[in-house]
């Protein structure tokens with residue numbers, strides 16, 4: 001299955017199966033969820049998403065051409081991508097005022113990213129245009145499903161700067177959502193601005209494999225890895241609940257307050273928000289079509305519910321419902337749900 005550039009291809013392992021019988025299943029929870037419906041109000045302080053923007057151009061080919069060979073591709077399609085745009089779109093689509101900060105080029109892919117985000121109700125007015133190409137990936141997709149990928153860093157790799165207006169957006173943010181696709185020092189810089197104002201900073205661990213600096217960890221309210229990322233970041237195994245807890249404690253020892261571990265079909269667990277871990281199961285779906293973007297939708301929906309002032313359990317439940325809707329549709333950005341759809345699912349399962 002094709003994922004966006006920022007999707008994870010690593011094999012998933014371990015703890016998910018062990019948790020199966022333990023996690024509180026989203027569908028069985030009796031208490032009503034009070035995710036606030038007045039989400040679209042522009043009086044709410046914005047969720048700011050900072051990260052890289054990519055256009056993924058996918059060519060379906062029979063095989064990879066040899067050196068000097070010319071071949072026909074069967075199809076060519078270009079999709080908006082990158083974890084940050086996926087997450088911004090997911091937040092915008094559930095009706096929360098969301099602004100995307102990042103850099104695009106001056107090519108047609110910049111227009112694609114802008115229009116896709118605008119369609120998802122994301123404010124793109126502070127995206128910085130840098131002469132040259134937008135960050136892109138050329139993906140040769142073979143019938144076996146194997147991808148060969150060339151990346152053009154483009155505007156994402158150009159020197160970053162924030163306009164005065166963009167700085168103001170950060171200063172007045174209600175919360176900040178980050179990923180690991182931009183240089184760490186940029187994440188530290190923007191995280192510090194928002195954390196110093198006492199607002200939540202959430203880091204989705206997808207998009208980068210390097211260790212996370214303690215400087216960044218200390219500015220975070222919530223660190224959100226899946227179990228593979230948690231294993232890599234902690235340098236410890238995450239095959240069992242005990243191992244996951246030990247890995248989480250190791251990261252907490254470096255300064256991060258809360259760790260929200262995403263466990264695929266086994267749901268999620270939030271550590272550090274209460275005395276005991278808070279568990280959330282999945283909303284069972286009839287047919288999983290494409291899990292691409294489930295993690296992005298989950299993290300973004302969690303951030304929205306948090307900024308709307310819901311309890312941690314309700315934030316997790318809202319996120320699980322949004323992600324369950326996402327996995328039933330193909331693609332990344334287009335597969336995240338609208339607010340009404342999430343609320344309907346929550347209502348039907350309460």
Ligand SMILES: Nc1ncnc2c1ncn2[C@@H]1O[C@H](COP(=O)(O)OP(=O)(O)OP(=O)(O)O)[C@@H](O)[C@H]1O
Nearest residue numbers: 226262263264267268282293294295298320323324
């Ligand atoms: N098959 C599924 N059915 C219902 N919900 C699912 C399913 N798979 C994942 N989810 C929901 O999506 C959330 C995030 O998924 P996952 O743990 O796979 O994130 P991730 O590894 O970051 O994802 P991604 O593949 O997008 O990088 C899970 O915690 C769960 O709530």
